[in-house]
Amino acid sequence: MVGLCKWHDFNSKSWSGKLPVVIMVQLVGGIVLSLLSAASATVSVPTDELTWPHLPKYFHLPPLREQAAIQDAWTKERRDSIPALLQKYNVSGWLISQREYAEDTLFWSLKPATAFAARRRTTELFLAVPDAKNNKTHHSWITNTPETDLWPELKCIIQDEKLHSIAINQNPDVAFASGMHAGELRAMSILGKETWKAFVPVPPMLPIELVGTMVEGKALWYRKLMSTAWAMISEGFSERVIAPGESTTTDVEWWLREKIQQMNYTTWFHPSVSIFRGGESPFAKIVNGEAEDDNTIKYGNLLHVDFGVTALGMNTDTQHMAYVLYPGQTEDDIPRGFLDGLKKANRMQDIVKDSMEIGVGGDEILRRCREQMAAEGIEGKVYSHPIGDWGHSAGTVIGMTNLQDGVPVVGQFPLLPNTFYSVELFAEHFVPEKNATFVFPLEEDVWYDEGYGWSWVYQRQERFHVIKSPKKSVLQTQYDL
DSSP states (O other): OOSSOSOOOOOSTTTOTTOSOEEEEEETTEEEEEEOOOSSOOOOOOOOOOOSSOOOOOOOOOOHHHHHHHHHHHHHHHHHTHHHHHHHTTOSEEEEEEETTBOOTTHHHHSOTTOOSOOSEEEEEEESSOOTTTOOSEEEEEESOTTTTHHHHHHHHHHHTTOOOEEESOOSSOGGGOOSOHHHHHHGGGGOHHHHTTEEEOOTHHHHHHHHSOOTTHHHHHHHHHHHHHHHHHHHTSTTTOOTTTOBHHHHHHHHHHHHHHTTOBOSSOOEEEEEOSSSOTTTTTTTOOOOSOOBOOTTOEEEEEEOOEETTEEOOEEEEEEEOOTTOOGGGSOHHHHHHHHHHHHHHHHHHHHOOTTSBHHHHHHHHHHHHHHTTOOEEEOBEEESSSSSOSSOOBOBTTBSSOOTTGGGSBOOSSOEEEEEEEEEEEEGGGTEEEEEEEEEEEEEETTTEEEESSOOOOSOEEEOOOOOOHHHHHHHO
């Protein structure tokens, strides 16, 4: 089975909700997602397994005005969940305050789609229960005269409502819980010592759960983003873009950037394309920015790409591998050692996905993964992370490249349900044909659907992308001779 070849119809609490009818149709030439509204019961359409190679589908984004409406609906749903989260984490309020160009990390997950920065001083107070005076759970201010409006009004609300624990984002270890700037914190001292007693460091899981939980409606669009990312990789790793002996890895990187621009998407990191020759670190270029001595793509090369797209406030993260065929070769001619290495990386993906138990900490999941890898004689590393609002988003992490025995603080948070997650790893495998040990890094995003568990958002790579020689006409061939 190649990835999500058989699909359920999302008739579950975690993703359906306001979607009365969802029909998933899979075609060999691509995947078409159709969302049909009706008053009848949910209907699903049986599907057959996809055959490989298939062509992932490019999805164009809606007009900007429509995109803004879609995102604002998602944001409203998220903001509406805040009072219940405050009650869950036993705080009476949550104060998020920032100035233009000095925004709190959470600002970007709570702002309107048409806001590109905070205005003046933008301050929001969320309450666990409605206030007695206005029956509101949310107060906001945009001001450049806080001494005359913001601070006096905020102080009155705190006193009138007898708020005993107002969370502020001042955690020293977690980015999503530490977004209040030092200057903003200092400015709040004007509220006085008695009022200051009400402020407490935010419980880290409060912002993590808010940002890490994907609201209803995002799932279908996220899958479209993943399909588009796959389509870009599939085209970039083909003879349409690569001419062996001429094209360089840098050429492919910039082709991907141009393709993103052409499709009106953006990205959260520059694409990285590498040639693996055996024995090298898979992170030399990605992490350290080290340039390859010779980045011209040649016949017989094993290629790797790390790539993601951004749209509608969501991010993807994908790593795939490709093989450059010699003239006249077919996919059957890929060295067996490469095929076995990819298969081993796929087995690691299974191990990680099967170990991802909701409510369990990332460090414990990592321990289970490494224990199973050892039992099966697999060498490699696991460094998986949440994804969504950010490329490295809010939630627990399962290992890091340099931390394979556990990750301080963030590795101990529980794995959230209803979230997107990036299964990132590499397997090591000795390739006899090259007399060298190669790494096989893969990365695919998964989502959790209650009642069904973790599924690949689009698919996973189980066969290499192949770059063939560009076809020449008979006249061109004779001329070359």
